[in-house]
Amino acid sequence: MDVVEKANAARQKRWTKDRKVGEGTYAVVYQGREAATGRKVAIKKIKVGQFKDGLDMSAVREVKYLKELAHQNVIALLDVFSSKTNLNLVLEFLDTDLEMIIKDRSLVFLPADIKSWMAMTFRGLEFCHRNFVLHRDLKPNNLLIASDGQLKLADFGLARDFADPGYKMTCQVITRWYRPPELLFGARYYSTAVDIWSVGCIFAELMLRTPYLPGESDMDQLKTTFRALGTPTEEDWPGHTKLPDYVPVGQFPKTPLRELFTAATADTLNLLGKCLIYEPRKRISAKEALSHPYFFALPYPSHPSKLPKTASQLAASRMAEEAETNVDMNGPGPAVKAAPPNRLKRKMSGDDIGRSVARKLDFSQPAAA
Known part of the structure; x- marks a missing residue:
């Protein structure tokens, strides 16, 4: 056994797979733990033996970009090892995603909560874009939630760098409901605006509690988008009729966002509208979004630890708190802690929205490495 094989065998022994928690076409995800400490992890086993070149490009991309991107709002890659014909990615364990939160009808969202999730999404994305990485598959179930409430961008299997602006890229990326019209029209040259x-679609979904633009096919996706936002003109989006896959879809009037998002503030609608501009070059950037007045107006973003939690998250939090309380049995007694707020079926109040629950995120702090 050579040095590389020995190192791989040592890494493999460090981690234990406990149970399968998900399976896709090319990968199986397990809940596992670190053998020495018992720390929970997720182990993503990618089946590489079936590919003619030996390794799926999505696996290469995921390893490449996660090794490069260390940020509190991007999922952490802890280790990589191979076994037989499989590549195993060891990731921090996050058992909840934003889609689960949105679909849990027992949870009530405050405007401050949505603002917090959006702030963390833009922070993670700004870090990716600053490092010339496009995610290309942002959607609620790829935004994972940690036990402390931090939101983390995950699943970088479709990510790629965009340092060379003249390089052709595929338009067959991004899950359809979240795919921008330039990709639906076959654009091969694009950047962070996608x-x-x-x-923007995720932002709308958080407010509506249902997908904003759920098309049944690529053509229906365009129709659904244009029905919601109006058919673009050459003035709105110069040159879009020259895109490779352009086809006329029909004429739909522009409907003000206010008609659907009736409870949203002017700042909310302004930021949403800037995310959903047809002309990609005019869309707001992640960096600009973080300085938008939306994030600095009342209510301030909820502190991540105060965000709504699913029943399973609440149970896990209680177990963690009990474990902390029982650490020092010989001391003067456990410190008294305020119980975590139970946000299940909770009613909104003016105090919640304006003061007591809302906590401002500190955007001035450097990104965690």
Whole structure:
């Protein structure tokens, strides 16, 4: 056994797979733990033996970009090892995603909560874009939630760098409901604006509690988009009729966002509208979004630890708190802690919205490495 094989065998022994928690076409995800400490992890086993070149490009991309991107709002890659014909990615364990939160009808969202999730999404995305990485598959179930409430961008299997602006890229990326119209029209040259459109769709979904633009096919996706936002003109989006896959879809009037998002503030609608501009070059950037008045007006973003939690998250939090309380049995007694707020079926109040629950995120702090 050579040095590389020995190192791989040592890494493999460090981690234990406990149970399968998900399976896709090319990968199986397990809940696992670190053998020495018992720390929970997720182990993504990618089946590489079936590919003619030996390794799926999505696996290569995921390893490449996660090793490069260390940020509190991007999922952490802890280790990589191979076994037989499989590549195993060891990731921090996050058992909840934003889609689960949105679909849990027992949870009530405050405007401050949505603002917090959006702030963390833009922070993670700004870090990716600053490092010349496009995510290209942003959607609620790829935004994972940690036990402390931090939101983290995950699943970088479709990510790629965009340092060379003249390089052709595929338009067959981003899950359809979150795919911008330039990709639906076959654009091969694009940049960070494609991710911003996806974030706009997620923003709308958080307010509606249902997908904003759920098309049944690529053509229906365009129709659904134009029905919601109006058919673009050459004035709105110069040159879009020259895109490779352009086809006329029909004429739909522009409907003000206010008609659907009746409870949203002017700042909310302004930021949403800037994410969903047809002309990609005019869409707001992630960096600009973080300085938008939306994030600095009342209510301030909820502190991540105060965000709504699913029943399973609440149970896990209680277990963690009990474990902390029982650490020092010989001391003067456990410190008295305020119980975590139970946000299940909770009613909104003016105090919640304006003061007591809302906590401002500190955007001035450097990104965690």
